[in-house]
Amino acid sequence: MLRVMVIGAAGKMGREVCRAVLGQEDMSLVGAVDRKDAGQDLGAVLGTEALGLAIVTDLEEELHRAAPDVAIDFTTIQAARKNIPVLISNGVRPVVGTTGFTPDELAKIAAECDRTGRGAVIIPNFSLGAMLLARFARETIRHFPACEVVELHHQQKRDAPSGTALRLVESLSGGSHEIPIHSVRLPGLVAHHEVLFGGSGELLTIRHDSMSRESFIPGILLAVRRAPSLRHLVTSMEALLEIEQ
Ligand code: NAD
Numbered sequence: 001m002l003r004v005m006v007i008g009a010a011g012k013m014g015r016e017v018c019r020a021v022l023g024q025e026d027m028s029l030v031g032a033v034d035r036k037d038a039g040q041d042l043g044a045v046l047g048t049e050a051l052g053l054a055i056v057t058d059l060e061e062e063l064h065r066a067a068p069d070v071a072i073d074f075t076t077i078q079a080a081r082k083n084i085p086v087l088i089s090n091g092v093r094p095v096v097g098t099t100g101f102t103p104d105e106l107a108k109i110a111a112e113c114d115r116t117g118r119g120a121v122i123i124p125n126f127s128l129g130a131m132l133l134a135r136f137a138r139e140t141i142r143h144f145p146a147c148e149v150v151e152l153h154h155q156q157k158r159d160a161p162s163g164t165a166l167r168l169v170e171s172l173s174g175g176s177h178e179i180p181i182h183s184v185r186l187p188g189l190v191a192h193h194e195v196l197f198g199g200s201g202e203l204l205t206i207r208h209d210s211m212s213r214e215s216f217i218p219g220i221l222l223a224v225r226r227a228p229s230l231r232h233l234v235t236s237m238e239a240l241l242e243i244e245q
Helices: 012-022 042-046 059-066 077-089 103-116 128-141 163-173 213-229 237-242
Strands: 002-007 027-033 070-073 093-096 120-122 147-153 181-185 191-199 202-210
Touching: 002 012, 002 059, 002 213, 012 027, 012 042, 012 070, 012 213, 027 059, 059 077, 070 077, 070 213, 077 093, 077 103, 077 120, 093 213, 103 120, 120 213, 128 147, 128 163, 128 191, 128 202, 128 213, 128 237, 147 163, 163 181, 163 191, 202 213, 213 237
Parallel strands: 002 027, 002 070, 070 093, 093 120, 147 181
Antiparallel strands: 147 191, 191 202
């Protein structure tokens, strides 16, 4: 049985992730950390029956009490920056969905994983469809080099451009040319990415829509199952799927 903790458990993604973990036969939800709703039973926050698991604020204390194998982080970049070293130094595998890490920060975390021989997962978009969008776009740019990216999200999303859009242009440009990103923040949106390719007298648009947060759950659960055996940092769904079990 995999022992799983959720950090940011009272947030939009955190609540969805808690529900998903509770529904897995091979996982046990052993800890819930958040600065919001602290002291409340997690069940009350999820709208289920009481679970006998209180939301707490102190990560390190909760790690010692709950002894998780894996900790899933959906918080803010400021919180996740602090949480990851604490998890790694306590031998807990981080599965991080929080966005906003710079390439430099990722390189430092990767070096720490290599040094300790204990892996981690930091993936800005856990959906399978978003991974395929990136794959199709890489194929298309060989024929249509002029392109721009539009990312559209709910208005509470704090970072702009989205982590997914940044990763997308990085993989499309190979660091060689600038691809503009346009960010839209509006109520009614969830998470949407499109790449527009302009050609002579034609336009090709590749678009992915996350209609609900459920779209991220299969990728997150896969990462949780793979995390204990990882020895290095994994930063994309493509890389995660390629890892042999
Ligand atoms: P949210 O604001 O609803 O939830 C964040 C939660 O973290 C809140 O409950 C907040 O109280 C908690 N938190 C913040 N700082 C904390 C701290 N220091 N200690 C403990 N808890 C703390 O946000 P959300 O929509 O759930 O998104 C969270 C993150 O996940 C964002 O960075 C977002 O971009 C990212 N995200 C990633 C994916 C993906 O597939 N990787 C998908 C959706 C969202």
